[in-house]
Amino acid sequence: MASNKPTLQDIADKAKVSRMTVSRVFSEKNNVSKETTEKIKKIAKKIGYHPNLIARSLSNRKSKTIGVFVPKTRHLFLDIYITQILSGISDVTQEFDYRLMLFPIDYKKEKSDLYLSIAMSHLVDGIILIKTKVNDKGLEELKKIKFPFVLVNHRDNTYNFVDTSNEKGAKLAIEYLYKLGHRKIAFVAGSMDETNAIDRLNSYKKTLKYFGLPYRKEWIIYGEFSKEKAYEASIELFNSKNLPTAIFCSDDYMAIGVMERIKNVGLSVPKDISIIGFDDIEISSYIKPSLTTVRQPMSMIGEKSAELLFDLINKKRTPPIHEFLDVELKIRRSTSKPK
Amino acid sequence: MASNKPTLQDIADKAKVSRMTVSRVFSEKNNVSKETTEKIKKIAKKIGYHPNLIARSLSNRKSKTIGVFVPKTRHLFLDIYITQILSGISDVTQEFDYRLMLFPIDYKKEKSDLYLSIAMSHLVDGIILIKTKVNDKGLEELKKIKFPFVLVNHRDNTYNFVDTSNEKGAKLAIEYLYKLGHRKIAFVAGSMDETNAIDRLNSYKKTLKYFGLPYRKEWIIYGEFSKEKAYEASIELFNSKNLPTAIFCSDDYMAIGVMERIKNVGLSVPKDISIIGFDDIEISSYIKPSLTTVRQPMSMIGEKSAELLFDLINKKRTPPIHEFLDVELKIRRSTSKPK
DNA sequence: CTGAAAGCGCTTACAG
DNA sequence: CTGAAAGCGCTTACAG
Numbered sequence: 001m002a003s004n005k006p007t008l009q010d011i012a013d014k015a016k017v018s019r020m021t022v023s024r025v026f027s028e029k030n031n032v033s034k035e036t037t038e039k040i041k042k043i044a045k046k047i048g049y050h051p052n053l054i055a056r057s058l059s060n061r062k063s064k065t066i067g068v069f070v071p072k073t074r075h076l077f078l079d080i081y082i083t084q085i086l087s088g089i090s091d092v093t094q095e096f097d098y099r100l101m102l103f104p105i106d107y108k109k110e111k112s113d114l115y116l117s118i119a120m121s122h123l124v125d126g127i128i129l130i131k132t133k134v135n136d137k138g139l140e141e142l143k144k145i146k147f148p149f150v151l152v153n154h155r156d157n158t159y160n161f162v163d164t165s166n167e168k169g170a171k172l173a174i175e176y177l178y179k180l181g182h183r184k185i186a187f188v189a190g191s192m193d194e195t196n197a198i199d200r201l202n203s204y205k206k207t208l209k210y211f212g213l214p215y216r217k218e219w220i221i222y223g224e225f226s227k228e229k230a231y232e233a234s235i236e237l238f239n240s241k242n243l244p245t246a247i248f249c250s251d252d253y254m255a256i257g258v259m260e261r262i263k264n265v266g267l268s269v270p271k272d273i274s275i276i277g278f279d280d281i282e283i284s285s286y287i288k289p290s291l292t293t294v295r296q297p298m299s300m301i302g303e304k305s306a307e308l309l310f311d312l313i314n315k316k317r318t319p320p321i322h323e324f325l326d327v328e329l330k331i332r333r334s335t336s337k338p339k
Numbered sequence: 340m341a342s343n344k345p346t347l348q349d350i351a352d353k354a355k356v357s358r359m360t361v362s363r364v365f366s367e368k369n370n371v372s373k374e375t376t377e378k379i380k381k382i383a384k385k386i387g388y389h390p391n392l393i394a395r396s397l398s399n400r401k402s403k404t405i406g407v408f409v410p411k412t413r414h415l416f417l418d419i420y421i422t423q424i425l426s427g428i429s430d431v432t433q434e435f436d437y438r439l440m441l442f443p444i445d446y447k448k449e450k451s452d453l454y455l456s457i458a459m460s461h462l463v464d465g466i467i468l469i470k471t472k473v474n475d476k477g478l479e480e481l482k483k484i485k486f487p488f489v490l491v492n493h494r495d496n497t498y499n500f501v502d503t504s505n506e507k508g509a510k511l512a513i514e515y516l517y518k519l520g521h522r523k524i525a526f527v528a529g530s531m532d533e534t535n536a537i538d539r540l541n542s543y544k545k546t547l548k549y550f551g552l553p554y555r556k557e558w559i560i561y562g563e564f565s566k567e568k569a570y571e572a573s574i575e576l577f578n579s580k581n582l583p584t585a586i587f588c589s590d591d592y593m594a595i596g597v598m599e600r601i602k603n604v605g606l607s608v609p610k611d612i613s614i615i616g617f618d619d620i621e622i623s624s625y626i627k628p629s630l631t632t633v634r635q636p637m638s639m640i641g642e643k644s645a646e647l648l649f650d651l652i653n654k655k656r657t658p659p660i661h662e663f664l665d666v667e668l669k670i671r672r673s674t675s676k677p678k
Numbered sequence: 679c680t681g682a683a684a685g686c687g688c689t690t691a692c693a694g
Numbered sequence: 695c696t697g698a699a700a701g702c703g704c705t706t707a708c709a710g
Contacts, residue, residue, distance in 0.1 A: 005459060007703055018681045023705065033679060050459035054402065055703035057393045058686050065440070080621075083422050090443045099462070101404070102439045104429045120344055120389035122687095123438070256625075282419075286595075288627045346687055357697045362689065372695060394687035397702050461703090 006049045014043050065099040067124035080281050088302020112137040119147040126309045133193045148312035152305045155195040162305040162323045169294040169327040170203035173276045177246045181337050186219035186244035188254050200250045223254040230257035238265045245338040252277035252284045270336040289333035345388045353382050404438040406463035419620050427641020451476040458486040465648045472532045487651035491644045494534040501644040501662045508633040508666040509542035512615045516585045519676050525558035525583035527593050539589045562593040569596035577604045584677040591616035591623045609675040628672035
């Protein structure tokens, strides 16, 4: 650490002006004479002045920083899915000349006043929460103090959120299978404490009904958005005598787990069973067969959520705001007509 | 924003003590009587007090935050490789009860006083820079003011760094190919403005020499750590009459690009040509054939660099510190004996 | 366009 | 164990 960092006062002394004038130059108020501005900038450069942003924050009550809560999953807190959302957030944050503070969090374990204490800490001007769980008590506190925050991929009408059209996504998948000729369609659900998982499940049920397809409880299994869990749970599907001809999985990792299972029971994709995933993560186009999946526009989800947050911070929109982003079916080789 | 957030003074008034005493309670100095401590905590809870961390930072000159510079690559600033490093950094940061500020950066474009201005801003107590380029002018400034910082995966003896044993990694790969019986081994280099790429190339040359293998300039191609570039550049290898029997690629993405090329020229991996990559990214175990590669301990690299940074911040070690982490050869199906 | 005064909400460094 | 004083380095809100 430099022992004595120059301050506004140091420059003011040398330039023979008040430190207020120097402050104006660095906060770009453009109301200082050209002459003095140049003199001040020259001196600043010479003595190596850089503003103390903490001091600035304390007095103007703006941190110019947003906080992003990201779920820790699978030991690694960032899977590819979240990485892309984060990337979108980061792009917009830089456009707005803001900084980004990361809060990795285990939503299940964290005490409920974490959000509030960070909101009250003045460290950030707004918060984005990626994939919170249902019934998160902390959110109500944030709303109560009118702190700007946006939920990402968590649909709760009480709050601001940016979410994927999960309903449409699941519908697209089932519809596509139906049109291929499938009538026996099983479903692999995600973690039921996330609205993503709930919405996809409900849309699966609804779409089956719409097409007049049979709904069978034993054709729904629960994989908790995990490849391994999906692999384990999917054994049940193959113990029954009545095999589905297609399986729609709530995310790509689970689809990969199910494909492994299918291989292990001696069947083949898509010849015996068609598989559709959800997300379109990078691996999905590399595996064999490549995975048909519902693509979420991940980095756009990040961008939109950051844009919304800045609108809230700048009071350009009033809560609650709800945005749904569109999905797209990526057809690859894990789906075909039934035998 | 809450209109009037309670401050230390508010609690002090109600508790009939000085705000200094209240401050002591919240900074956990443990030198306040049990009785008063409890009274203060009770009042704080009742009126919803949460400390203003910005104010605390200004007066005690500690931000309790570290900054991490991450390269923006491939439009998405975070590829899987960086994600894992970041995850390791984040784990250690939480252990030390610090916060984490993210600075996505294009190292080639950024003006050179960015590091310095952030170091001087008091926003962070230390900095980790992931994959800087050779000849980055800004680093010298940081060193001059003795600001704690650590380079990740960039070997520059002037500064603190945590790097992979690239030399050993490349040696392991070549050695393995040699033992399989390969004598004609080509090399795909990364971006030559990164020491990672340089070190792997040098080790390739050195190891060839060690085994008495022929070094041919036309067997070295440059893929800039990009799948597409590697695909493009690798065409040259197949225009020559003298084909290699194995290709060692400086990263997995390039290995994937080269494998595509091999397929497109009608050859097959590993039957005609063996392929080895570097990194062990997630896809590498999913592609067909699965990729033999030199595994970097990515999240450990993150952990070690954060631990080193905290040691520097707490003056437990003195710069320059250089750490190399071990690599491991993951043998999969993209390598076999030559025909 | 410029400045004097007051303040942001904490902690440091004494002192007792 | 507790407190009075001063200060961290800025900006706000006047005033001229």
